[in-house]
Amino acid sequence: MYIDFHNLLIITALVTLSLMPPPLAAQDRIAGFSAGDTLTIRSAGARMDELPDIVHFEGGFELRASDWSLVSDNATLYGKLDDPETVVISGSPASILVNTVSHGQTSTISGQAERIVYQRDSNSIRMEGNASIARDTHSMNGSEIEYDIDTDHLSAGGTNGVYIKILPDDWN
Numbered sequence: 001m002y003i004d005f006h007n008l009l010i011i012t013a014l015v016t017l018s019l020m021p022p023p024l025a026a027q028d029r030i031a032g033f034s035a036g037d038t039l040t041i042r043s044a045g046a047r048m049d050e051l052p053d054i055v056h057f058e059g060g061f062e063l064r065a066s067d068w069s070l071v072s073d074n075a076t077l078y079g080k081l082d083d084p085e086t087v088v089i090s091g092s093p094a095s096i097l098v099n100t101v102s103h104g105q106t107s108t109i110s111g112q113a114e115r116i117v118y119q120r121d122s123n124s125i126r127m128e129g130n131a132s133i134a135r136d137t138h139s140m141n142g143s144e145i146e147y148d149i150d151t152d153h154l155s156a157g158g159t160n161g162v163y164i165k166i167l168p169d170d171w172n
Helices: none
Strands: 013-016 038-048 054-065 068-080 083-102 105-119 124-135 138-148 153-166
Touching: 054 083, 068 105, 083 124, 105 138, 124 153
Parallel strands: none
Antiparallel strands: 013 038, 038 054, 054 068, 068 083, 083 105, 105 124, 124 138, 138 153
């Protein structure tokens, strides 16, 4: 089934997610979709896959929740619209923005890549192709980056290696 919204029409789906958030880490880390979040999806076009619970979005995709933002040219959501399991976005570049709280301080994590995969069950982000991720004054670039939001663990690599930039905290 194909849903044609024409290039001028933007669809908006507002849904309330009904899942329990994962237990918080000792540092009060908050991230991911959680109970009571309003999820807004906009795109020029959307079509349901032949397989159940898969929706493809084309022509400018935007997903927003209270602490999340995903923006890309194209996207695929796996799972129910009101309960997505995995979101795969691609573009030139695709971008993600996540707000977290650690030790009582809010941080914004931003990332860009040609392809980004967010998996809710593991609360992880995988970025592929000209990937970059930044938080506050720290940034990392590589062809592939994986970030575990719950544990705040980051790994990167690829054919051209990794570039890390850390500015002193007093340079904010």
